Amino acid sequence: MSENRINNNEQLALDDGRRVKVLSPGMMVFKRFIRNKLAIAGIIILTFMFVFSFLGGVISPYRQDQVFYKTDSANKEYASAVVNNEYRFFTPDGAQLSTLVRANFSRVVKDAGEDDVAFEADGASWNVHRLGENFYAIGTAKELGSVTMLGKIVDVKAKPGEEISDAVKDAALKAVQGGSLQFEADGQSYMLTKGKAKSYTLGTMSEAGVASLLNFNAFSGEDDALVSGYGFRRAAELALRSGEQTFEADGEAYRLDSDGDDSAVIYRANSDEAMASVSNVIVSPMTTGATLEMDYKAAVAEAISQKQMAFEYVNAAGETEKHTIRMRGNNYIIYTEQQTYLIDMYAAPSMAHPLGTDDHGMDVLTRLMYGGRISLMVGFGISGYFGGWVDTLLMRFVDLFNSIPYYPMMIIAGAIMDAFEVPPYTRIFLLMAIMGIMGWTGVARVVRGQILSLREQDFMVATEATGVRVSRRIFRHLVPNVMPLLIVQATMGLGSIILTEATLSFLGLGIKYPLASWGSIINAASNIYVMTNFWYIWIPAGVLIVLTVLGFNFVGDGLRDAFDPKMKR
Amino acid sequence: MWKFIVRRTALALVIIFLGAFIIYGVMRCLPTSFVEGLARQRAAASSSTGGKSYQQWLAELNEAYHMNDDVFTGYFNWLGGVLKGDFGESWKYGIPVVEKFNQVIWYSVVLNIITLILEVVICIPLGIQAARHQYSGFDYGITVFAMLCISLPTFFLATVLKYIFAVRLNWFDLYGIVGRYHEQLSASGKIWDMVQHMVLPTLTLTMLNVGGLTRYTRTNMLEVLNADYIRTARAKGLSERVVINRHAFRNTLIPLVSYMSYLVPSLFAGSMITETLYQIPGIGYISYDAMVAGDLPFTMFYSVFLLALTQASLMLADIMYAVVDPRVRVN
Numbered sequence: 001m002s003e004n005r006i007n008n009n010e011q012l013a014l015d016d017g018r019r020v021k022v023l024s025p026g027m028m029v030f031k032r033f034i035r036n037k038l039a040i041a042g043i044i045i046l047t048f049m050f051v052f053s054f055l056g057g058v059i060s061p062y063r064q065d066q067v068f069y070k071t072d073s074a075n076k077e078y079a080s081a082v083v084n085n086e087y088r089f090f091t092p093d094g095a096q097l098s099t100l101v102r103a104n105f106s107r108v109v110k111d112a113g114e115d116d117v118a119f120e121a122d123g124a125s126w127n128v129h130r131l132g133e134n135f136y137a138i139g140t141a142k143e144l145g146s147v148t149m150l151g152k153i154v155d156v157k158a159k160p161g162e163e164i165s166d167a168v169k170d171a172a173l174k175a176v177q178g179g180s181l182q183f184e185a186d187g188q189s190y191m192l193t194k195g196k197a198k199s200y201t202l203g204t205m206s207e208a209g210v211a212s213l214l215n216f217n218a219f220s221g222e223d224d225a226l227v228s229g230y231g232f233r234r235a236a237e238l239a240l241r242s243g244e245q246t247f248e249a250d251g252e253a254y255r256l257d258s259d260g261d262d263s264a265v266i267y268r269a270n271s272d273e274a275m276a277s278v279s280n281v282i283v284s285p286m287t288t289g290a291t292l293e294m295d296y297k298a299a300v301a302e303a304i305s306q307k308q309m310a311f312e313y314v315n316a317a318g319e320t321e322k323h324t325i326r327m328r329g330n331n332y333i334i335y336t337e338q339q340t341y342l343i344d345m346y347a348a349p350s351m352a353h354p355l356g357t358d359d360h361g362m363d364v365l366t367r368l369m370y371g372g373r374i375s376l377m378v379g380f381g382i383s384g385y386f387g388g389w390v391d392t393l394l395m396r397f398v399d400l401f402n403s404i405p406y407y408p409m410m411i412i413a414g415a416i417m418d419a420f421e422v423p424p425y426t427r428i429f430l431l432m433a434i435m436g437i438m439g440w441t442g443v444a445r446v447v448r449g450q451i452l453s454l455r456e457q458d459f460m461v462a463t464e465a466t467g468v469r470v471s472r473r474i475f476r477h478l479v480p481n482v483m484p485l486l487i488v489q490a491t492m493g494l495g496s497i498i499l500t501e502a503t504l505s506f507l508g509l510g511i512k513y514p515l516a517s518w519g520s521i522i523n524a525a526s527n528i529y530v531m532t533n534f535w536y537i538w539i540p541a542g543v544l545i546v547l548t549v550l551g552f553n554f555v556g557d558g559l560r561d562a563f564d565p566k567m568k569r
Numbered sequence: 570m571w572k573f574i575v576r577r578t579a580l581a582l583v584i585i586f587l588g589a590f591i592i593y594g595v596m597r598c599l600p601t602s603f604v605e606g607l608a609r610q611r612a613a614a615s616s617s618t619g620g621k622s623y624q625q626w627l628a629e630l631n632e633a634y635h636m637n638d639d640v641f642t643g644y645f646n647w648l649g650g651v652l653k654g655d656f657g658e659s660w661k662y663g664i665p666v667v668e669k670f671n672q673v674i675w676y677s678v679v680l681n682i683i684t685l686i687l688e689v690v691i692c693i694p695l696g697i698q699a700a701r702h703q704y705s706g707f708d709y710g711i712t713v714f715a716m717l718c719i720s721l722p723t724f725f726l727a728t729v730l731k732y733i734f735a736v737r738l739n740w741f742d743l744y745g746i747v748g749r750y751h752e753q754l755s756a757s758g759k760i761w762d763m764v765q766h767m768v769l770p771t772l773t774l775t776m777l778n779v780g781g782l783t784r785y786t787r788t789n790m791l792e793v794l795n796a797d798y799i800r801t802a803r804a805k806g807l808s809e810r811v812v813i814n815r816h817a818f819r820n821t822l823i824p825l826v827s828y829m830s831y832l833v834p835s836l837f838a839g840s841m842i843t844e845t846l847y848q849i850p851g852i853g854y855i856s857y858d859a860m861v862a863g864d865l866p867f868t869m870f871y872s873v874f875l876l877a878l879t880q881a882s883l884m885l886a887d888i889m890y891a892v893v894d895p896r897v898r899v900n
Contacts, residue, residue: 038709038716411861412595495719499722502725503723506724507842522722525728526728528743532732532736535732538725542725542728545722546717546720546721549722550717550720553719557712
């Protein structure tokens with residue numbers, strides 16, 4: 001240690017330059033400054049804010065005006081279904097059933113049970129023959145005679161004026177013995193209607209149509225006409241009711257796949273592709289103009305017949321949809337979890353959005369970063385105006401500007417910019433300019449106060465006495481003494497400008513959507529609903545403002561203490 | 570001294586004259602004026618009955634409200650009225666401006682006086698204590714607290730207070746000066762109701778202002794404590810209490826009084842942001858409303874009032890300075 005040796009070996013004079021380490025005034029200030037804990041805290045806060053705002057905006061994966069969407073599943077009424085209890089009538093080509101006949105049919109068929117019934121309408125007698133459950137043939141009846149059973153003897157009597165051939169008699173005999181009420185003979189269809197005791201009425205029935213509760217749906221439009229045709233319906237439903245697997249209609253063979261209930265699927269005999277579905281459920285879409293897939297209708301019918309209250313359905317896109325069924329009156333309402341594409345408003349904090357999203361569905365954290373940029377920029381933009389401090393000469397101007405009420409002026413300026421629809425970026429610069437013009441007077445006043453007090457001090461009196469030029473007095477003697485104050489004022493001023501900008505933005509006069517500033521982000525809290533429910537939208541912005549201003553104030557305060565030689569540390 | 574006052578007053582009048590003109594000009598520049606709004610409203614109201622169109626209304630109302638005059642004529646007309654003591658009738662409120670002002674100003678004054686008293690009671694002891702124990706933990710605590718108060722944006726503080734006390738704790742109403750059932754209350758109940766509604770605004774204003782005054786007191790006290798006469802007092806063997814209370818505190822008062830003299834006129838200025846946020850119908854909130862609506866007479870009156878107030882406070886500050894500190898020459 002060479003220095004130690006020097007100290008040991010030679011005695012230094014008390015005023016020896018080597019005894020004290022002389023620091024330059026700047027260094028002194030710096031040393032005092034960094035010893036101030038609060039000032040260091042301020043510096044750290046400010047560094048963080050700058051990194052957050054200027055780097056954060058770059059790093060953030062989102063843009064400040066990027067709107068996020070979400071898909072929301074809401075239970076929507078999708079379709080309604082009803083178990084059909086109104087008969088549908090199918091008639092051969094050319095034939096028709098009058099409304100009266102239909103109404104009469106519906107009336108008598110209710111109490112028919114398993115028996116055939118008859119009614120009179122349109123001046124003819126009609127016979128309703130039960131072909132299966134809820135499946136009837138309707139035809140005009142013509143009475144030929146009666147069949148009476150006496151023990152084992154069956155007596156077939158013809159009505160006066162009618163004749164019954166032996167073949168028919170035989171067939172009738174067989175039918176009665178076999179317990180069947182319908183038979184065919186000579187290519188003609190006959191039927192027996194149960195009368196009193198063990199007697200039957202024998203008559204012919206020329207079928208005018210069939211009535212059914214079932215609903216046939218063709219999978220392709222081409223088959224629509226076929227499926228609702230009389231021949232096909234009759235054959236298919238007969239097969240369904242009698243539990244047969246195949247049937248023939250119009251010379252074509254079909255396959256029937258029934259699960260025993262009222263529903264079935266019909267295939268062409270030579271094909272595996274479903275051609276039509278059968279069910280007693282009518283499914284219709286909830287929204288007019290929409291069409292439902294056949295598969296879907298089948299699925300609904302299936303679910304209803306199984307008395308399931310929920311079912312899954314694989315839609316055309318291969319996605320599994322969940323549907324729930326609820327009763328409303330006699331109808332079934334099918335609800336589906338429909339995915340709606342929404343703006344992701346007020347999303348709670350999550351991994352993707354650490355501070356959630358705001359009312360426009362924008363990421364709050366990203367907007368805070370960009371907002372910080374603007375807030376800090378506005379602050380520094382205006383600090384440029386502090387250069388005009390020498391303008392103490394223009395004190396009268398200062399007084400004028402100083403007297404003009406600040407907020408009224410800013411509100412009017414904001415309203416004017418609103419009206420002219422100034423673009424957001426231009427607006428920022430205009431705002432900075434106006435705030436600068438309005439704001440520099442505060443600094444000027446403080447500087448003036450300082451100069452007033454300096455002017456009275458002895459060293460200024462001395463310069464006056466020694467006849468120093470006025471300009472030299474001002475620039476060489478006054479200015480250096482005001483400089484520290486000015487720096488402090490500027491630092492503190494930055495904080496207050498950020499506050500002002502935030503206030504203006506909060507009032508909706510400052511930075512406009514879609515650009516963000518911290519004040520405009522907090523503006524969301526002026527909506528009570530947002531304030532009470534979505535703290536994560538406005539609290540972070542407020543905390544950032546407070547921290548930044550606090551940082552500036554700490555630094556300013558530390559600077560003031562450091563500049564002031566009277567301050568002992 | 571008198572010469573100074575006369576000169577300063579003359580200057581103040583010039584500044585008020587120019588300032589009022591600037592504000593008048595800016596107000597006239599407003600693209601959506603009160604008259605246009607009114608014309609639109611009337612045209613909409615009478616459109617179903619086949620009344621006058623927007624253009625007709627606009628022309629008529631412009632005539633009625635003297636909006637056709639150019640800025641200079643309008644300003645001097647207004648000024649002529651003012652010199653005769655007539656500030657006109659508020660467009661938005663429909664009553665003479667001065668009357669409306671009288672209705673609302675006292676809310677602001679009461680609010681500000683309470684705030685000022687609280688401020689003084691809190692800040693001066695805190696500031697003095699902080700200065701006495703400079704760089705102690707207490708001092709740091711006070712410094713951070715004061716800085717925090719300075720750094721709080723009004724609207725954020727108000728919103729947080731509202732969130733905590735009105736929404737979460739449900740102690741106070743969110744808005745307004747009176748509660749929903751104000752009319753049914755007894756006389757003392759009415760006053761209590763208003764006091765309750767004043768709590769949050771007062772708290773807000775106090776918190777915002779506490780920081781500045783505390784810092785100011787501390788700084789000045791520190792300066793005084795470093796002065797030679799304090800050392801002399803201590804050297805004389807005076808008790809610490811006497812040193813602080815008799816020697817130091819009195820001298821701290823000099824800058825404090827000048828600081829306060831700035832505050833006194835501002836009692837009447839209202840606090841636009843705070844009043845607006847709490848919807849206290851004081852001068853700040855009402856004038857904000859009037860300004861947004863484009864109510865020219867009321868805005869002009871309020872602005873001139875503020876201009877005069879600022880000038881008065883500057884003058885007062887200068888004079889007070891001379892009064893408390895004989896070393897200062899006012900002219």
